[in-house]
Amino acid sequence: MNDKHIEMRSVRKVYRFFTLDDVSLELEPGQIMGFVGPNGAGKSTTLRLLMGMISPDAGEIRVLGHVMPKAQAVAKRDIGYVSAEMRLLPHATLGWHMNFMKSIYPEWDGGYAAALVKRFNLRIEQSARSLSMGEHVKATLLLALARRPKLLILDEPTTGLDPVARHEVISEFMDVLRDEGRSILFSSHNTVDVERISDRITFIDRGRVVESSDKEDFLERWRRIQVQLPHDAVLPMLPNIVKREIDGHFVTLITNQYSEGLKNLIGPYVTHVQRMNLEEIFVANVMHHREARGK
């Protein structure tokens, strides 16, 4: 049980205007999980719970086998945490921060840190206050990555980065995962990044986990089916349809359990079966669950 890097069981956190409810997550070593949700869905709250910065009102959290937040001081030795809104100490330089981290973490890899400074085009003599938003994110990533942590917890790490910087950062994530003992949990509302690098995806909306599965599983199951009905034909009752749009004789169906059997049920009227990208799946999934909850 304790070899999982992250285990959250039925976690609940109540605020005055927001409740994170019954959240369960699991992350195995070597996995990269994309944690996707709209603004205010509870992504940052979940990651802060994992870091022990806030305590759950109910449920159990274990990170790298340690109970959180009780054992956070031990657990955080092997966790690299970066948040888009996190800032370094404004009056200290990047070089000072690097030395500071080196003095705390024995695993600090000076050579790798120097390489990242070069790759990210940062200057160690620059004070944190003078870094742009993108530089700040890259600097915090550098400080997290050069510690060679077992687990990276990243809260919207690519926010504020230009496409080139995003590519650089995501390449570094891929490098981290060359070591199979390491894992990454990263939250984002940018589904393009998530689709590129994640092997497992969890959708969260309005404080609840909507669905969690392997990326390939999502991409295989979800399909958009276009149907053109003859004048007097009616579609039969179909299972696993999450959305149905009708425009005259043209019907667009979205299913979360596509199979040849479903296609056969519709019959000869199917004109196209299209794969969906992660953003389309995410939006359809969230809207479907909102409707289901509304009922």
Add this chain to the structure above:
Amino acid sequence: MNVVTRKLIAKELYVNRWFIVGGSLSGIASIVIASVGKMGFNVGALTWLTTIIATGVMLALYGIMNERKEHALQFVLSLPLSIADYVGAKMLGLLLCFLAIWLVSSAAALVLVFGKESVPDGVAPYTVLLCVFMLANFAVVLCGAMHARSEALTSAVIVVTNMGVSIFMFTVGPMEGINKYMWGPTPMWNSTFWSVLGCELAVLAIALALPFFLAARRRDFL
């Protein structure tokens, strides 16, 4: 004390190094001004008081409130430490920063009292009480900033503690056991002095200890 706590204390001293130097120099300069005539004494005493009050307030504001406001707290809390470790490191780190300024300023004030002939040695007990009051005052501001989540509440603590300085002067200054000997040639370390000092040390101890029992046990620190 673990290595992260030690490094964070060192961080406070490093980040505030120029502030400590500036505050200490200002404290010494105030006493130099106070040694030059009656007008100089009034101006110097006012500058000395302002230096100690302002440095205390600014250390608490920049060290705690701004760290939270500018999201640098997330960076610190991502380090391998518990909330109790953070509270301990922050309290000790900022206390050391203030102590450096306070010790220099207090020592300079006592040098003026005992070294300058025109200033009677009898004022020494009052000076010591004022210095310890300023230290306790800082501890209360620090304690307030550690617990308050809003700037408004921290500002309220600062206003109340600043008013405390005036209240101290109006209440302790006229006390018979203090006032009667203040302008005499020898300091009188009498029971009034020890009673007031005891109260100040009690406030100091409570203000420094409270965060370890309350803030350190807070369930949500962000």
